[in-house]
Amino acid sequence: MSAESDPAGAVRTGRRPTVVEVAARAGVSTASVSRVLNGKLARPDTMDRVRAAVIELGYRPDATGRALKLGAAQQIAFAVDDLANPVYTEMMRGVEEGLTSTGARLLVTSTGQDPADTLALVRSLGRGYADGLVISPLRRTPALVRALVECPVPVVIVGDPGATDALDRVRVDSGAGIRLAYRHLLDTGRRRICFVNGPEQTSPGAARGSAHRRCAAEWGGSAGTVSVDAFTVEAGEHAWLQVCLLEPDALIAANDLLALGAIRAAEAAGIRVPHDLAVVGVDDIPFARIFSPALTSVSLRARERGRLAAELLLQRMSDPARPAVTVSVEPELLVRESSWRR
Structure with a gap:
């Protein structure tokens, strides 16, 4: 053979x-x-x-066979850093959709900010914790990548696993989403665009920060970057203390939670959105649509990525020997009240 x-x-x-x-x-x-x-x-x-x-x-245990021997349905783990972030709730719903009619149970876990906790979770999968894993880690380390490659159960990553082609993954070019936002703001007449980033050592922080710098170099119009230590509403409010010193007329936030926090702080300081300051976020979480003003956001199709990840995982479980697959989805800018033309 x-x-x-x-x-x-x-x-x-x-x-x-x-x-x-x-x-x-x-x-x-x-x-x-x-x-x-x-x-x-x-x-x-x-x-x-x-x-x-x-x-x-290329050994993979037979998850289906193990489930039958145990007399139980397959159990699929879905692991993210922070379930409080609504984008992961949307992604989870997509995973559920992808598993519809399979009889699989979905085990949801939040690993927190410490990469060691994510690593411990992956290593625990050899003990029968789950028959497959969909994971979307914010922080990527060589040890985590190695553990995912060596994981005894099938794994699909939502995001960028780093320098390996050995893992199935679903990805989106969030940097392209930043370009959509930046171009939109220039087209509406804004000329001083500030970028609010979360932790730059995370995968989204690095990709989106790099994209903003490339936009500034290519098109001009940047008022600078403010980085904070989390992708949360509170961090966005705190960022405003530095953003206001740059006197921007527009702001792109690395995610919607940062954008909503910045809007709250700006309006508390008497800055009108979008009249004085246009704001664009990333992720298109459900709350972005009902916030006032409704938030312009770059959709990274979290629900679709979750569904595709579940489908890839099922394919891997049925055919462990097939080559690894990467599926890409395209970002989309959804223009709402927070960035209307002045």
């Missing part, structure tokens, strides 16, 4: 590799392989050899 390698270097033979083959490749017993895959204690060198063999062979 011929074999080929996928982008991650895993050997594919057209059939599912077995635990026995993993043990033979690693030079350990099948019991040792089982211990590592189930997250139990093992010697460090044994763990490294088993994980390397798992990657080389």
